[in-house]
Amino acid sequence: MKKFLTGLLASIVTLTTAVAGVTSAVGYNPNKDPNGDGVITVADATCIYQCLGGKYKPLDLTQLDVDDNAVVSDVDAMYILMHDAGVLSTSLTETDSMNAVSASQITRSYSVYNAKTGAYKREYSLSVTGSDSTVSTNSIIGDSYDYEKNYENRGTAKIICSEHGAGYRGTGFVVDKHTIATAAHVVYNGNRHGSWKFDNILLFDADENPVSFTPVECHIPNLYMSNTSNKDYDYALITVKEDLSKYMSFNLGMITDEAARISIQTVGFPGSNGETTYNDYSTHKEMLTEGSVISVDDKVFYHSADTLGGNSGGPVFLTEEVNGKMYNTVVGIHVAGASTQNISVRLTPEVLKFLAGNTNIQY
Secondary structure, three states, X not given: OHHHHOOHHHHHHHHOOOHHHHHHHHOOOOOOOOOOOOOOOHHHHHHHHHHHOOOEEOOOHHHHOOOOOOEEOHHHHHHHHHHHOOOOOOOOOOOOOOOOOOOEEEEEEEEEEEOOOOEEEEEEEEEEEEOOOOOEOOEOOOOOOOOEEOOOOOOEEEXXXXXXXXXXXXXXXXXXXXXXXXXXXHHXXXXXXXXXXXXXXXXXXXOOOEEEEOEEEEEEEHHHHOOOOOHHHOOEEEEEOOOOHHHOOOEEOEEOOOOOOOEEEXXXXXXXXXXXXXXXXXXXXXXXXXXXXXXXXXOEEEEOOOEXXXXXXXXXXXXEEEOOEEEEEEEEEEEEEOOOOXXXXXXXXXXXXXXXXXXXXXX
């Protein structure tokens, strides 16, 4: 629910314009009932936002996908609100008995390190009510590396760590006012009692000028540290001292198990494009690539967008349009590549709880 609830009524008014074109293009399904009570109300939008915030794990994720595009995102909640406001005058033709959450509780533990010194600080656990080491992060699908400079997604961050090696950088993306998501292998040094010491976090303004931010903490899943070859838990976050509000350009969402072949994009800071190596930390070399989801597993998915070393930790996202407004929805974190497909950690309720519903953030 977070930032969306601010100005909610104004958003509904905005979304009511040119609705006929939107619904015919998207295919709003009035038979989807996110909370399973047989009616479509604001409570269903609340259910979607609670799941996107990691509060609950849906028993059937497809029931939250009200526009039937294999992605659960803020856009689905928007259509629910439009329906409740009478803009979409359809109603349920059948009642779904789905319970919004499963009966079990899933708990994951995390370790926190000082981002400047690498020293261990503390540990905590998060619960959601609900239901390989040889892989390279450098992977080009096809015969050439197809990329273009990206001027729109200002929320991508260049993570600089000279301790890791000369010219080393990773990618992250802003998820909250003081929080940047990334891959665990970008921040973890392989020592149970230490993380990498980060020199700098850079974001770029509209004129491509670098803006420096102070890293404070790194949060890493314990399940990753116990087995770094397991890509299922290769996600992490970095907190920074300064306010990142104006760089919050991504929404967070979840793909369903039926998401194969949907179009996605990746964006990040590759260290080399195969021809040129970018060692100037302040140079804006943010590259955008396009592809599609190949297949989906329980905790990861595979895609065909080109990636290179330095892209690790970057967002894998899709663009959704409502009434002419574009929404970039992150559904995964790039972690590795192979010869025919690249690997991303799937945003699930457990990961979303860590990124969007985490009460253990310090900065």
